Amino acid sequence: MSKRVRKAVLPVAGMGTRVLPGAKTTPKNLLNVVDRPILSYVVEEARAAGIEHFVFIVGRGQGAIEDYFDTNPEVENALEAKGKADILADVRRDLGKPGEMSFIRQMAPLGLGHAVWCAREVIGDEPFAVMLPDMLMAAERPALAQAVDAYNKVGGNIIAVEPAPEGETYKYGIVALEAQNGRLNRMTGMVEKPPLGTEPSNLFISGRYILQPEIFQILGTQPRGAGGEIQLTDAMATLMTRQDFHALEYEGTTYDCGDKIGLLRANVAFALARPDLADEARAAIKALL
Numbered sequence: 001m002s003k004r005v006r007k008a009v010l011p012v013a014g015m016g017t018r019v020l021p022g023a024k025t026t027p028k029n030l031l032n033v034v035d036r037p038i039l040s041y042v043v044e045e046a047r048a049a050g051i052e053h054f055v056f057i058v059g060r061g062q063g064a065i066e067d068y069f070d071t072n073p074e075v076e077n078a079l080e081a082k083g084k085a086d087i088l089a090d091v092r093r094d095l096g097k098p099g100e101m102s103f104i105r106q107m108a109p110l111g112l113g114h115a116v117w118c119a120r121e122v123i124g125d126e127p128f129a130v131m132l133p134d135m136l137m138a139a140e141r142p143a144l145a146q147a148v149d150a151y152n153k154v155g156g157n158i159i160a161v162e163p164a165p166e167g168e169t170y171k172y173g174i175v176a177l178e179a180q181n182g183r184l185n186r187m188t189g190m191v192e193k194p195p196l197g198t199e200p201s202n203l204f205i206s207g208r209y210i211l212q213p214e215i216f217q218i219l220g221t222q223p224r225g226a227g228g229e230i231q232l233t234d235a236m237a238t239l240m241t242r243q244d245f246h247a248l249e250y251e252g253t254t255y256d257c258g259d260k261i262g263l264l265r266a267n268v269a270f271a272l273a274r275p276d277l278a279d280e281a282r283a284a285i286k287a288l289l
């Protein structure tokens with residue numbers, strides 16, 4: 001029986017270059033999609049997958065992330081006094097429970113692999129999830145829960161993937177599969193941004209992973225890779241020579257909120273999916289078109 005996945009690492013220390021200047025003083029993952037920060041959706045997704053401890057890898061100037069998940073008596077008391085019970089409930093819905101969140105400073109943005117490595121002491125010797133919080137996933141069964149289901153079936157390491165739009169595989173990390181039968185397939189490799197025509201499949205790595213703790217030893221000794229950064233992909237490729245990796249084509253849609261148009265698409269899609277806003281949102285969009 002595989003060990004249960006209880007902890008998730010959420011690296012949020014990147015520069016957010018593609019959504020500057022918005023991300024200059026507000027951490028990118030606190031930008032709103034409709035009326036909640038991106039991170040709110042991702043933490044909700046993690047909870048739905050049974051995650052009990054959240055490890056945020058943060059950078060300088062990102063204290064607002066801790067504050068978001070903490071109580072704010074001034075705001076809460078004011079809402080209570082004004083009888084705004086629905087807004088108060090909405091504000092409180094996102095609060096962390098005492099002890100369930102850790103915040104670790106990355107100190108230098110040396111890459112996603114380095115960010116994940118910073119979580120090693122808090123994760124310890126157990127499998128864990130990695131969630132790239134700028135990737136919002138709309139799915140009936142939350143994406144990470146689907147990855148945990150897959151992990152409970154086959155163990156080892158799981159990477160959530162999604163078909164890339166026609167002709168766009170060159171923009172992504174693409175997986176190579178032993179054979180493509182159904183949604184869960186054994187991986188034989190992965191390649192970062194393959195030139196068009198050389199891609200081993202059309203499935204891109206979409207930002208949810210279940211990894212075994214042996215990844216930390218690899219990350220700790222790995223030289224810098226592409227862009228002078230410590231790449232998670234390189235460490236996973238090394239781990240794949242020793243352990244099983246499966247790609248899960250999860251059911252749902254990914255929105256890359258680290259990108260201007262991706263963030264816009266997420267706002268439109270999530271507003272249209274909200275029963276309380278759908279009609280007004282549709283009318284507003286129609287009027288603009």
Ligand code: UTP
Nearest residue numbers: 011012013014015016017018109110111112115
């Ligand atoms: P990205 O490359 O998508 O994010 O990294 P970024 O660096 O913020 O974006 P751009 O390219 O400058 O616009 C994927 C995730 O990994 C985190 C980012 O915060 C993002 O959530 N990350 C990346 C770190 O935490 N530390 C790093 O050193 C690099």
